[in-house]
Amino acid sequence: MTHRLVSTSAQWKTRPDIAPAARSCNRTAPSAAQTSYWPTRPAVQNRGSRVTARAGCKRVPIHENHDRDPSPAPDAGAARHRTQQDAFGPDASLLGRSPVALSAQLLRYLQRTAGNAGVADLLAARRPALAPRPAADRVGPVEGYSRTAPPATAMPAAAPLATASPTTRARSGDRPRSLSVTLPAQRHAPGDSPSIDKQAVAAELSGKAAPPRPGAAPAPAAAGPTPTPAGGGPGAAGGGPAPAAPVSDKAMDYASAEAAVSAAYGKVKKITPAPIKIVSKKELLEAYDNDCIKRGVKFTEADGTQRPWKKGDVSSNIEGFAMVDGSAIYVQKDTVLPTATAHELLHVNTAADFRKMVGEAINEGTTEHLAIKAVRAAGLPTAGSTGAKAYPQQVGAVGKLIKVVGEAALIEAYFNGAESLVRAYEAIMPHTFAELKGTGSLSVTHMAALLVPRTPTQKAAIVAGRLALAPFLRTTDVAIINAVLDSDPSDVGTIKGTVGPMVEFAMRMVAIGRPIDVVQALAASPVVDPDTLRPTVAPLVTKRAHGYLEGWVSDGDLDNIETLYNLRIADKDAMRAELRPRAKELWSIGQRARLRMIVSR
């Protein structure tokens, strides 16, 4: 709904009484831009109120430019509000439509952001006749965020969105056309993101029982190996071997592997499905032969001559391969490594530069480490009956690397780009990553000396060095601080005790003058103790939020206010008390509503 005020309509360009500088609508536009076009508004804002002929409704510009008004009256916001009321009438509503005709999509958005009560308040403010009915008349919870569905018999007839399930609506072809102000729709609890179990939905649609979710307790009668407890989720996995761990001599099926990997790393990267086929050794070799024969691949004899491929030419030592067109990846089922499927799925989802930048040993070691972690978290076997594990040396080297840069940095690099890992390693260690990579082979013999963890004192010095950069701090610096702190939890106390005073200095400097992403990164860093710093830093955060409401307020300014409001170190109560009244200063009803929503959470 952002209206670009730099638009060059003919009407705009032909108005000679408007200073050219005003047409750019930036914060530095001279106050001379004000004209008599609309007596109480700057000309630039008058333009936004023109009627949109096609839609037949009035458009509302959502930008504000206080710079154009050098001496705003104390009640400037109220005056603007009255102006808009005069211009649009009391029935003007969000999107210029009648409140009762709000789309279900918009309503769901408003519900998520402001809650049912917030939506009702907004609509009631626009049209008093739509004020919420007394609580006794309401059907279902409005404020309570209960998951419990209201009794079907109490559902009002005019609430199709709330009463019909998505599947019911899809089948019947009904589309929600109107909504009552009283909204009996269900809503998840604050902070509890709605989750959809796709497998369960698919199973419900097909009439089959839903498969167990990764990490969930298995059904008592479930067949197959007895899973271990989830171990507290992914974060608990990857440590020491769980007692009485289950074993399996078969690669796990693809669905289980995908569920386990998605559950473990879905928040870092959306896991892309892979065309992995888990087959027996015999099937695998047949598939290789058949593909070669089908595509006319030549077999090279020992004397160098070539002939057409024939059945049985494939080597019996092959345990996995991929089609040249990427259509399938074949993995041997009866392998001694049950993590093989998850391992290959992870490879498919690795950042494109990871293997090349870190070499084979770290690539395979990280992949297997993450596969073990995901599979173990799902309560599935990670080792064969012989105790066999894939890439044990490489996994061991990666375990040492984690002691240097932390696991979070490694996971981030694995899925989203290796550069952050290289940067962190070289910031912490006195070696280059190229030395660690070596020849890039699977060999790890040279790595031991390059993966000796730094002492707590050395780590504290590294963190202090980054914090000293506060006036110029970047998110990459914060990432290095986080990597150091994540490398060994037992060192965190020592490090924080050493750099404590510098943290407050850095946080204050960053809150005042660094880009919002740096503020967000540092405030979220474990080096910052929010309870300790809040009394001194929160006022700076609030002041900065005020700054975004000065001058012309863009949607980006509101984004920044939202970011600041959600910081761990922010004083939400103070921000709410100070910022909410300023909503009336915003001329755009959309921005007013959004600001109120932001500070109401």
Added chain:
Amino acid sequence: MGNDERTTSGDAADLTETIYDLSDRAFGLARGVAGGEPLDPDGTRKALALREQLEALGPAVRQAPDPTLRSALSEAIVDVTYALSGGTAPLSLRMAQLIRDEQSR
């Protein structure tokens, strides 16, 4: 630790390094072919020798406690076969990833 155990441990380490080395060479051949550099007669001879070495190590690798060696051997044989076929045979899993990575850049 007795002499026999030390010998066994040493043999295992040697086998591991041998497999890793041969596997790297096979991967290098496959990467070259995938990069548009087909094997010349000398390269073909080397590739055939490499394939012979790899196949000969099969029984020892199957006996080794580290299953990584089986995987490395498998990848190496698929790679050398790919190179000998002029880039038409199926890909090893690592070559498939390499090509995926290159395509996604």
